Amino acid sequence: MVRQQLGDLGGFIREQRERSAMSLRKLAETAGISNPYLSQIERGLRKPSAEILMSIARALSIRAESLYEKAGLLEASEGHIGVVEAIEGDPLLTKTQKRSLAEVYESFIAGAKEEETDVD
Template sequence: MASSKVGSIGEYIREQRTRAKISLRQLADVSGISNPYLSQIERGLRKPSAEILAQIAKGLRISAEALYVQAGILEDRAADTDVQASIRADLLLTERQKQVLLDIYDSFRRENEADDFDAGAPDDPREDEVG
């Protein structure tokens, strides 16, 4: 079972690299990982560490979280909203586009949660005083 996970992360990295139109050598240069090691990862022969995945993610300009989930290091977000799940499942979007959309969506949700919290806070009793 572990070998299929290793292969799937390699295939996923290759797919993302191909979509980004980056050669293996270019990814090696921008990520600081050797070309042969990247090749072994893509072919499912080596299992990358979280640190290596973070470097690859930076080189591909995608979220490290996406690679961690694919590699089985992190659990996929079970609490995703329908919107988040739809964004993640959209095959027409690149990982970078998905991450940007998710970041924007999350920032709007946090902003609105803060507004809801402020609106639900008890009023300052001094405001009701007639002065």
């Protein structure tokens, strides 16, 4: 199970890197980690810390939470992660647009959860 999670995480990171048209070397440099370490993460051989995941997320201009969820550090809410992944994976949006749209969506979700709590 853990090995599959790491593979899913690594594949997701590789996919996001390729969508951002970044080489492995460039992502490693931007994230402040070594090329071999990033390669091992992408192949599911190493489990990165939350701090490393945050660095990778910043370098890719994606939400760190999406990497935490893939790594099993956070639980994904049903449906929610699919929408955010779709936003992050859209090749027509810029990095800034993706981040802004994801933040707006998340604020709507948070507001909806608050409304549910108020109704109860």
